[in-house]
Amino acid sequence: MPAPLLVLTDFTPDADLALSYAAAIATELEAPIVLLHIRRTSLLDPEALSGRIPQWSEGEIASELSKRTADLTVPATVDISNDLLESAVAAAVAQHQPQLIVLGRPDYNKPDELIDTTSLTLLRHTPVPLLVVPITAPAQPNLRRVTIGADNQPFSLSPQVVEFCQNLLSAFNATINITHVVEPEDDDNSSLASQQVEKSGLTTGFQRITTRGQRHLSPVDGIIAAVEEDGGAY
Incomplete structure (x- = not known):
């Protein structure tokens, strides 16, 4: 079986769009998907005390992941990590050996510097190609x-x-x-x-x-x- 696509999700609309986009690519490549959710619970997280991070229970996380994999037409597995972003992705890459990492780009009201920093951090910590899907992208990629x-x-x-x-x-x-x-x-x-x-x-x-x-x-x-x-x- 081909190597999987590693898709990051925080259950937001931009992450859901990235999953749909990745699923369409995975279908063409006949590749499975690994859906990774990072539980941001560490006090070292920059936003841990800001109130911006939803506090999901284990049951809620399992339910949200199940909803998102239920309708996929390619094989899918889920992965959950409590590490910080770069460590969590590096560990997932080492375990699953993906051919592509996919994440959603939040709305354009957020500073480009934040998006660029996240992308560059991932690129520095993994040798895998990175696809950032903007919220304005269609759910079905046009790669003809x-x-x-x-x-x-x-x-x-x-x-x-x-x-x-x-x-x-x-x-x-x-x-x-x-x-x-x-x-x-x-x-x-x-x-x-x-x-x-x-x-x-x-x-x-x-x-x-x-x-x-x-x-x-x-x-x-x-x-x-x-x-x-x-x-x-x-």
């Missing part, structure tokens, strides 16, 4: 057309990341668009950026690949504009 944003600089990925990305793109039979964003006055030739992506191994064996130069003052907004014009995901 995928945009890869790239500049002219070389980059490398671990074999584990390359293998997962290739499996994901193959499972969805994706068409790949490589987008190179430059400032409006610069040359938007994307050939070198395309070469860097090819050297990374991401697109090895894929035939349906297009490239484009995108002029924009902001690299992030330029990639988003390219995705919207291409009708895909990024």
Whole structure:
């Protein structure tokens, strides 16, 4: 059986959306899901005394996890940890050997710094690819057309990341668009950026690949504009 997807849940709407998104990916990959809930009960937790953390009983946690796995169409197991985030995820990764970690991105009223810090913390403590699903994402991922944003600089990925990305793109039979964003006055030739992506191994064996130069003052907004014009995901 393929390695599972590790999905973090705190029973919030953004976590539920991330689970739906992960379940759709798991179906295509024919992979199981491990649903991880971290009980934030330690006095070392930064929000332990703020009143922001719901105090769930063991029975309530079991009930909430059961509700979320009942309708999944892929095999699912649950895991509960009392550790802090990075330790809990690292332990789950060591035990379950997932091919992807999935978590929801809370509403946009929360500071981006908080989201970035959580994501970077997880990336520092595990070698597994991380997918952050925004609350605005559809429950069913559209990965038939995928945009890869790239500049002219070389980059490398671990074999584990390359293998997962290739499996994901193959499972969805994706068409790949490589987008190179430059400032409006610069040359938007994307050939070198395309070469860097090819050297990374991401697109090895894929035939349906297009490239484009995108002029924009902001690299992030330029990639988003390219995705919207291409009708895909990024």
